[in-house]
Amino acid sequence: MISQEQNDTYTRVGRGTPCGELLRRYWQPVALVDELDGPRPVRPVRLLGENFVLFRDEQGRFGMLDRDCPHRGADLAYGRLEAGGLRCPFHGWLFDATGKCLETPAEPVGSKLCDRIRQGSYPVAVRSGIVFAYIGKGTPPAFPDLDCFVAPETHTFAFKGLWECNWLQSLEVGMDPAHASFLHRFFEDEDPEASYGKQFRSTSIDSDLPITKVLREYDRPQISVASVPHGLRLTSLRPIDETQTHVRVTNIVFPQAFVIPMSPTVTITQWHVPVDDHNNYWFTLFTSFTDPLDKKTMREQRLATYPAPDYKPLRNRSNNWGYNPAEQQAQTYLGMGFDINVHDQWACESQGPIQDRTREHLGQSDKAITAYRRLLSAEIEKVAAGETPLMHLDAAQAATLRGPVSFDGVDRAGDVERYWRDGDARRRAAAPWGAEVEA
Template sequence: MTPEQNALITRSGPDTSLGKLLRRYWQPIALVEELEGARPAKAVRVLGQDMVLFRDEAGRLGLLDRDCPHRNADLAFGRLEGGGLRCLFHGWLFDVNGNCIETPGEPAGSKLCTRIHQRAYPVVEKSGMVFGYLGEGEAPAFPDLDCFIAPDSHVFAFKGYLDCNWLQALEVGIDPAHASFLHRFFEDEDAAGSYGRQFRAQSADSDMTMTQVLREYENPDISVEKTDIGLRLTSLRALNTGDTHVRVTNLLFPQAFVIPLSEMMTITQWHVPIDDVSCYWYAAFTGFAEPVNKEEMRRQRLQLYTLPDYKPRLGRHNDYGYDVVEQRSRTYTGMGEDINVHDQWAVESQGRIQDRTREHLGTTDKAIVAYRMMLMSQMRKSDQGETPLLVLDAAAAAGVTGPATVDGVAKAGEDIQVYWQRTDARRRAQAPWTAPVKASA
């Protein structure tokens, strides 16, 4: 990859091809829980833009540019009163639509406020997250993906900070081979205690945990195909019993992936640039049969992340908790058992913006190659005024469902596609809220 190509797919400012593309999609910008408490307002930085997100006294959400249009003071410190957000400098008041509704320091009868408007962005709550639309024109419709149509009781949302460019953070999630090494545990645990923990649950139709499969069978046969949401990745591992371990994951264009956490729970995870050298991941954990135990899921994650910034306790500053004794006997990395730390080390150690001119890709990187080609193709379409993938109207969005994502074991001789489709359908049959995946997905 040339330096120019690397810059093209990593730089997300408003005047870049990538930035213009990403602004055509809804972006997660905060967790709903971040607006709870005494003052429901916070500064947010997304795609290099500084904004303030707030909830007014009527419960409406607003997302405004952060600098007051009077003399550019910081609206993120504003007072929530009078039906909007009031600047501390001179008391100018703005509603959720960016309308200036008061300029109290001006002479009586002044019409100045009628000529003032702060840029406001569409914003919506969905699946425990707040999404903002930073683009021009009408915002696209949300597809009927599992994480969006599941009731609140069946979705838990969380996020975490990464000190690197968004793209390398995303690419680790579409790399099926790395889990056999980076997330290898030398000791197995009782799968009954695996709730909320990645790779510790049993694979479907098997008494083997995902960890055991990944450790003992480290050479997956990976295939990649285009779908109506992006890419489907199928990783097959031939077991010594003659059966086949099947793992189906998805790239959700432009910047998310969908993977199984367990037989009855999936993860949809976005990677959102704060700027070009840092990002947040936002994850929606979707339960199919039982409601998600949000208290336990949150407790587990707060062992690693600190509030209010959701920054990890481990990182460059303390060598990610690396322990040489642990690396010899317990984990492949020596960095504890939380796979988020493993991934964090992998992507942050590449530098704040990975220099892809120095990498040497192998056969197992075929999904990464396919995604980069898709990303550049969709940027060209967007630059030419065409509609890129998954920028949908309401009718089209209703036809995009699922996606199917599976980790299980097919019996010897069984058709692999029939197996994962049946396994996905079985899971959906146990869910009180879901509908079958459309054939196109």
């Protein structure tokens, strides 16, 4: 249980708020590259309670500008993409990707007004199918050499979806290993071979046990949390019998991403990005250590529930997230279908726009959440004191980060850490791209 003041500190993200200032010190995902592939590559962006417009010009350069035209405040998301920039339809003022004013056509010939105008602009970078932007002060941090950024385009797939709740309750689902045994419980196991692209369907490494069976039958994980250079590492052990232990290693990459295994060969890196205090987009990068990903299949699977252009879920509060009491009795623990994204969405959105943490009672299984909140408090205080927070990296620091290890397997040797480290090293050695072992 925390105080209302603490809860406000963690969840409010507008400019000038403690957490908002922390999150502005990092690159934030703002769009899928796919969203700017159409005939009009212009997208409105709302990030951390502020409004921007993202576009790609005729030369392929990405730019993100303040959304209100500096002339009379009209909405540049409706601008005309032409002549090397984005033109406001109100009076024809034209801005390039850096925010430079190129033309003020309604002004008299010879006017120097254009030279004095500059629209707010923000650094933009593209990584693995996601457009990132930096809206904070000072120089942006360097991108770390994480697997999801190092793997080739053929071996990564990006997607996103909107959840109508605060970013923190969404992120905290990803650092809660215990919930998977209940929220994602299926009463019957699917054929793992027929479940390509779906989460919690495969078998674990070194085992023929479907992960659905492991989660269902061994529902008291032994959870440990360790501080690591990128944030936190979570290890969850589920003893199966005297000779076998299911081992699952996941990570929190500070400030707001988690890395988990989807299958023996694919990992998931997922950011929860505040739109404002009451909404967030999750951005997910799937990374394969073996074959190229079937992006067409994975995209179609996800668009069926999170359709473009806004990626708002078809199942939501207005239709009770598709809840079916008969299904809850006979097929799934929750009764909301077999897409675990919907399960997590319900768990987060049903808490309300901002969870009232003054009413919660945490247990031993919530130790990762407790550790993360302590870490978040410490890094908020660093920024308030003018210090550099965790994972705000320079180029040299970023080049030293690898991985992180995300693993799901069954150990029979009794040395858990050696098991997952050796298993991860073998997987990386066999990868067709430079998947270096974590330091």
